[in-house]
Amino acid sequence: MKILLIGSTARADCIAEAIIKSKTKPELYAIMPSMNPGVKQKAKELIAHSVTDFSFIINYAKKIKPDFAVLGPDDPIAMGLANELEKIGVPSFGPKKEVAKIESSKSFARELMKKHSIEGLPKFRVFSDSEGMKDFASSLEQIVIKPDGLTGGKGVKVQGDHFDSIEQGLSYADSLLAKGKVVIEEKLEGEEFSLQSFCDGKTVLDCIPVQDHKRAFEGDLGPNCGGMGSYSCENHLLPFLKEKDLKQAHKITEQVALALKKETGTEFKGILYGGFILTKKGVKLIEYNARFGDPEVMNVLPLMKSDFVEVCKAVIEGKLNEISLEFEQKASVCKYVVPEGYPLNAVKNQFIEFKETKAKHFFGAIDEKNGHYLMTGSRAMAFVGIGENLEKAEKISQNAVNQVKGKVFFRKDIGTRELIEKRVNHMKTLLW
């Protein structure tokens, strides 16, 4: 069997590992923006090329004739790579653009849930011009402003975090209108978690829940970024999350999958990843992504006992109802090592060195030149500790990042008892 991976970041290295460890022994071919050393080592061939150059990708796919493609990043998915590959007879683990709109259009996602009476929505309204904006924003205690389309996680602004007054928020919203619709919604207070679910359009099978850390600096300070690290627990819950909350999140995703089919006629085939928040009024949906999370994929695939390639095939063939997913009863802590200055002014073309340790490592924004690793300016390498509990997993991951050399930084606090207690206490104060 041949599989074509379209990837970027350490997410692709992690997916590549899950593919090649399959008992089906597939040959892996990959296209990524850079010569990722991890994927290069795992693949029969890695081509460094833009993942949004569809004519290049289609020509390559015609040449190698893969059994199916695995689509990693949001941009090619939103632009319809699955649709183009289907035209040449290559199915994808990754949704078509009609249903990937659940990620690429925030207004579509909110309106779909509202139309189908799916629970978990904050108060929201979609605006195409500024009429009525002020009245609606003033009716909410605190607001969040979201541009409709993909912004690489940098477009959403939250009152209290990114701006103070409603007027400042409205002026940001006004500035966005030139480019398209704007969603204004109620600010939700609580603890966020990521639930990545395999979906074949009808059946939804959840991975274990994960908590990401979006702020760049320790103590949850600094600018938002792609995510500095993440953890999952051996009991397949999170310290602030109960079984009933997880069931609620699952129900929302299941209903969204069915609503997508009803609304578009197209089945969602891939990962439907809900970014949820547990609030005092229960589980609410912050956003959907149509792909694995980065870093969250690194907390689930290394622990997945089920064969990833078999699961991808079941998704493509619409047979997810015939299988079940199994994960090891272990905790995981993933820490990203990023270049100094990340995310706003990251240094580029700087060397990075690391040692083999007990942690797994995945290569991200790294190029290999003459046997040296050079950081290309985004999250560089991820180190994943896996252990029987969080404390052990955290130690393994921290020990690995401590030994990295170069102009880099990382968050020591991810997965530590102090930070986890802070989150549990945050949730407790909200529930009082």
Ligand code: AMP
């Ligand atoms: P998104 O791109 O929609 O995931 O938003 C990025 C981040 O903004 C989320 O991870 C949340 O931390 C925050 N955010 C988005 N929507 C809300 C909301 N309604 N209430 C509070 N925080 C939000």
Ligand code: GLY
């Ligand atoms: N870690 C957040 C994301 O992948 O969107």
